[in-house]
Amino acid sequence: xxxxxxxxxxxxxxxxxxxxxxxxxxxxxxxxxxxxxxxxxxxxxxxxxxxxxxxxxxxxxxxxxxxxxxxxxxxxxxxxxxxxxxxxxxxxxxxxxxxxxxxxxxxxxxxxxxxxxxxxxxxxxxxxxxxxxxxxxxxxxxxxxxxxxxxxxxxxxxxxxxxxxxxxxxxxxxxxxxxxxxxxxxxxxxxxxxxxxxxxxxxxxxxxxxxxxxxxxxxxxxxxxxxxxxxxxxxxxxxxxxxxxxxxxxxxxxxxxxxxxxxxxxxxxxxxxxxxxxxxxxxxxxxxxx
Amino acid sequence: xxxxxxxxxxxxxxxxxxxxxxxxxxxxxxxxxxxxxxxxxxxxxxxxxxxxxxxxxxxxxxxxxxxxxxxxxxxxxxxxxxxxxxxxxxxxxxxxxxxxxxxxxxxxxxxxxxxxxxxxxxxxxxxxxxxxxxxxxxxxxxxxxxxxx
Amino acid sequence: xxxxxxxxxxxxxxxxxxxxxxxxxxxxxxxxxxxxxxxxxxxxxxxxxxxxxxxxxxxxxxxxxxxxxxxxxxxxxxxxxxxxxxxxxxxxxxxxxxxxxxxxxxxxxxxxxxxxxxxxxxxxxxx
Ligand SMILES: C[S@@+](CC[C@H](N)C(=O)[O-])C[C@H]1O[C@@H](n2cnc3c(N)ncnc32)[C@H](O)[C@@H]1O
Numbered sequence: 001x002x003x004x005x006x007x008x009x010x011x012x013x014x015x016x017x018x019x020x021x022x023x024x025x026x027x028x029x030x031x032x033x034x035x036x037x038x039x040x041x042x043x044x045x046x047x048x049x050x051x052x053x054x055x056x057x058x059x060x061x062x063x064x065x066x067x068x069x070x071x072x073x074x075x076x077x078x079x080x081x082x083x084x085x086x087x088x089x090x091x092x093x094x095x096x097x098x099x100x101x102x103x104x105x106x107x108x109x110x111x112x113x114x115x116x117x118x119x120x121x122x123x124x125x126x127x128x129x130x131x132x133x134x135x136x137x138x139x140x141x142x143x144x145x146x147x148x149x150x151x152x153x154x155x156x157x158x159x160x161x162x163x164x165x166x167x168x169x170x171x172x173x174x175x176x177x178x179x180x181x182x183x184x185x186x187x188x189x190x191x192x193x194x195x196x197x198x199x200x201x202x203x204x205x206x207x208x209x210x211x212x213x214x215x216x217x218x219x220x221x222x223x224x225x226x227x228x229x230x231x232x233x234x235x236x237x238x239x240x241x242x243x244x245x246x247x248x249x250x251x252x253x254x255x256x257x258x259x260x261x262x263x264x265x266x267x268x269x270x271x272x273x274x275x276x277x278x279x280x281x282x283x284x285x286x287x288x289x290x
Numbered sequence: 291x292x293x294x295x296x297x298x299x300x301x302x303x304x305x306x307x308x309x310x311x312x313x314x315x316x317x318x319x320x321x322x323x324x325x326x327x328x329x330x331x332x333x334x335x336x337x338x339x340x341x342x343x344x345x346x347x348x349x350x351x352x353x354x355x356x357x358x359x360x361x362x363x364x365x366x367x368x369x370x371x372x373x374x375x376x377x378x379x380x381x382x383x384x385x386x387x388x389x390x391x392x393x394x395x396x397x398x399x400x401x402x403x404x405x406x407x408x409x410x411x412x413x414x415x416x417x418x419x420x421x422x423x424x425x426x427x428x429x430x431x432x433x434x435x436x437x438x439x
Numbered sequence: 440x441x442x443x444x445x446x447x448x449x450x451x452x453x454x455x456x457x458x459x460x461x462x463x464x465x466x467x468x469x470x471x472x473x474x475x476x477x478x479x480x481x482x483x484x485x486x487x488x489x490x491x492x493x494x495x496x497x498x499x500x501x502x503x504x505x506x507x508x509x510x511x512x513x514x515x516x517x518x519x520x521x522x523x524x525x526x527x528x529x530x531x532x533x534x535x536x537x538x539x540x541x542x543x544x545x546x547x548x549x550x551x552x553x554x555x556x557x558x559x560x561x562x563x564x565x566x
Contacts, residue, residue, distance in 0.1 A: 074548075079555060155387065155524065155542050156308050159549035163556055164540035168530050175391060176301040176308075312544035313454065362450040364457065372449070379448035382493065383543045386522025394525045398493050400447070 003032045007051035011035070014054070014061065015068055019140055020196030021216040023068070034067045066143050070216070073111040075162035076118045077211070080261040081240050085207070086122050088259045089238045093206045094128060096236055096275045103133045106205040108195060108229070109213035110137035112157070113148035113188070119209070120184040121166055136203070138193035145190045151180035195225050202232045212242035227253065236273040239265040295342065296417035297391040297433055303420055305387040306431050309380065310424065314361050323423035328430060331355055334377045334403040335410070336385035340396025342435075344417075346385040347408060349430040350377065357425070374403040388433060413437050440559075441485035443467045445475040445502065446520070447494040451543075455489055455520065458547045462560045472497030476505055479512060486514075487559060489550075490537070492521035492528070500532060507536035516557055520545070 003011075011031050012023035023031060032047050039050035042060065054061050076082045093103055103123070107116040116137040123133045137148050158167060158178050171178040193199065195213065208229055214222045230253045233239060239254065246256075246263060254265045303322070310320045331352025337345045350358070359368045359376040378401035386398050402408055411434075418433040442464040444455045449470075456466050467483060469475035471494040478485075488506070490499040499519060506512045518539040519532050529540050539553045554560045 074552065076556075154308060155305065156312060156544065156546060156549070159541055159545045159552075161549075161552040161556065164529060164533055164537070167540070168526060168533065171526075173390060173524075173526055175298065176305045176387065309544045312546055359450065363453050375448050376450040379450050382448070383522045386493075386543065387524060390524040395527055396525075398523070400493060400495060 003028050003035075003047045003051075007048045010051055010055065011064070011068070015065065018065055019069065019194065019216075020218075020221045021069065022218060031068065035064060038063060038067055066141050069141055071111045071141070071144060073114045073212070074157075074160035075114045075166075077115065077161065078243050078262075079161075080243075081209070081211070082118060082122060084240070084259040084262050084264055085119065086126055088264065089207050090122070090126055092236075092238075094131070097206070101131045103127070103131065103207070104203055104205050105133065105135045106202075106208045106210075106232075107135055107137045108193070108208060108210040110139050110148060110190075111141075111144050112153070113137055113144075113151065114153075114157070114160075115209055115211065116148065116188045117151070117170075117180055117184055120187040121170055123187060124170075124184065133187055134203075135188045136191060136205075137188055138191045140192070140194045142192060145192060148188065148190050151185050151188075152177045153180075196221050199228055199232065204234050205232055206234055206237045208233055208237065208239045211240060212245070214241065214245045230254070230267060233267060235267050236270050237267065241265065295392060296435060297388055299418055299420070301391050302388065302418050302431065302433065303422075305391075306384055306420055306422070309383045309387070313380075314358060314424070318425045320422050320424050323421045323428050325419070325421045326428045328428045330407050332373060332377045332403070332405060333408045334374075334381035334401050335408045336381050336401050337399045338385065338389045338392070338396045339399070341394050342389070342392035342396050344388070344392070344436075345410060345414060345434040346381060346388050347410065347432050347434070348377065348381045348384060349407065349432075351427055351429070354424065354427045354429060370405070374405075377401075378403045384431060410434055411436070440487070441465050441467055441483070442487040442489060443469060443475055443478060443483075443485040444489050445469045445472065445494070445499060446489070446491040447471055448491075451491070455550070458550045459487075459489070459554075461547075462551060462554060471495055472499060472502030472505070475502055479506070479509075479515075484512065484515065487516045487518065487554070487557075489518055489520045492519060492523040492532075500535060503532065503535045503537055516559060518553060518557070520550075 008028050015021045015023050035047050035050055039047050042050060044050040054064055105119060110116050116135045119135055127133055139145055152174055154177055170181050170184055253268055255268050257264045307320050329351050330349045332355035333347060333349040335345055335347040355373050355377050356368045359373045362376045363372055381401050389396055389398055413436055414434040415437050416432050417435050420431040422429055442459045444452050444466055446452050447470050452468050467478055469478060473496045492499040503517055517537045519537050520541045522543040524542045539557055541549055541553055
């Protein structure tokens with residue numbers, strides 16, 4: 001039993017409208033695999049019947065969207081970005097924020113939080129004494145945000161890329177799961193945010209990780225998101241994309257700099273930003289971006 | 291007097307599910323099932339001793355034990371010694387994780403495997419029982435603790 | 440590059456063998472810590488050992504202590520792969536000289552991730 005063309009069209013339309021995620025023809029198997037468990041739970045005979053239900057039931061639509069998003073993530077994913085974080089980004093920002101002694105980081109599309117907590121571990125180890133840091137973890141999925149707040153991970157998730165020394169240092173057992181300690185939790189704040197629509201008011205970020213999410217959007221949406229990230233990043237800040245993502249031909253507001261195996265993106269003109277500059281205002285960003 | 295502490299059903303269910311999907315694939319989920327009188331073909335048990343004392347057992351019909359073995363060893367034909375080995379490793383993984391749910395430190399025994407049912411100590415009570423089914427076949431995971439004197 | 444797989448379960452050795460073979464290792468196997476030491480004493484020195492904790496004859500923890508007591512074997516990377524998952528046990532294994540720790544159950548990705556952390560496999564990252 002496979003999903004009908006019209007059901008698939010409805011679902012891909014819904015996903016595109018609500019999250020900007022693309023489910024192109026050929027992804028029928030994926031939609032079906034993800035919706036079938038929900039269909040069964042809702043007592044529908046098959047996915048097509050469930051899609052009919054979606055057309056009238058908003059709560060069920062929210063559930064379906066949650067199931068359709070891809071939440072794949074891991075600790076220190078791809079490693080190289082995190083090396084660049086400790087070796088390049090953190091020292092550079094620390095050298096330039098003597099006046100505030102505060103670092104502000106955004107984990108955009110944070111999924112279950114491994115990215116945000118990986119960064120918090122590095123901050124715990126490398127941030128100079130007397131400094132503070134805040135990581136804002138955002139996602140479109142409320143379910144994922146709840147997971148970030150709980151900070152609890154299954155055995156299988158723990159095994160994915162987390163060094164054993166960090167496991168014993170930052171986690172304790174909580175039933176069949178492991179829970180991240182309060183020190184790290186204090187650094188991480190969550191907020192619901194849909195990348196494909198205009199952003200709510202946000203602080204200015206020194207470092208933005210926006211990884212493995214742009215791949216799901218079409219070119220115009222990608223461009224628009226990168227432009228809007230440019231408005232909330234400090235002019236001497238850093239942006240990290242996923243290993244298969246790049247700003248190439250996307251947006252000329254960003255420069256690329258190679259560090260080891262990763263491309264680090266920086267607002268154009270970052271080299272001219274004086275050190276110890278006061279916190280930039282939105283106007284000053286618009287000026288450097290011009 | 292030892293205090294009888296028992297693992298929660300949800301924790302046991304979650305870790306059994308993780309063992310299952312990690313080694314046997316996620317295309318067939320492990321579903322909670324109604325208690326049945328299953329025809330035990332193979333069973334295995336490990337004991338935990340230390341801060342907490344208990345026994346964890348897994349009971350499987352023959353066909354399921356063989357399927358588990360085929361998937362773990364990636365073989366077509368299974369010998370009895372292969373089945374004993376695979377079922378033993380299954381209970382080792384489940385038992386080790388149940389041990390971590392309980393106050394420690396404790397020591398995990400090597401698995402005991404039997405064609406048929408493994409005997410459980412007469413002074414023990416079942417404190418957690420997970421009836422499940424996989425690909426339409428029932429299986430049973432149980433946790434026992436020593437009865438308080 | 441050799442990986443020595445030390446586990447009393449043949450099923451588990453077979454799972455691990457498939458995973459590390461895919462990652463470019465040749466493999467040796469041992470059913471307990473003593474058999475593994477016999478390999479080392481015979482001069483078969485692997486790059487990596489994957490070590491179960493609970494085994495007959497000699498357990499994995501004792502094996503690690505033995506390896507760490509011999510300076511000729513200090514280049515061997517030691518990774519526990521075990522169902523032992525108490526916080527204290529992990530600390531103990533790391534203190535004894537284990538470099539990494541994977542808790543059973545695991546997925547093949549988990550082994551690959553850890554070996555990448557250890558610098559033993561390079562992940563193909565698109566440029
Ligand atoms: C593959 S995960 C990436 C997680 C993490 N950044 C990483 O690299 O491992 C993609 C995440 O993007 C989120 N997402 C999808 N569409 C989104 C949107 N329009 N706005 C915000 N988040 C979105 C999903 O909920 C999911 O958690």
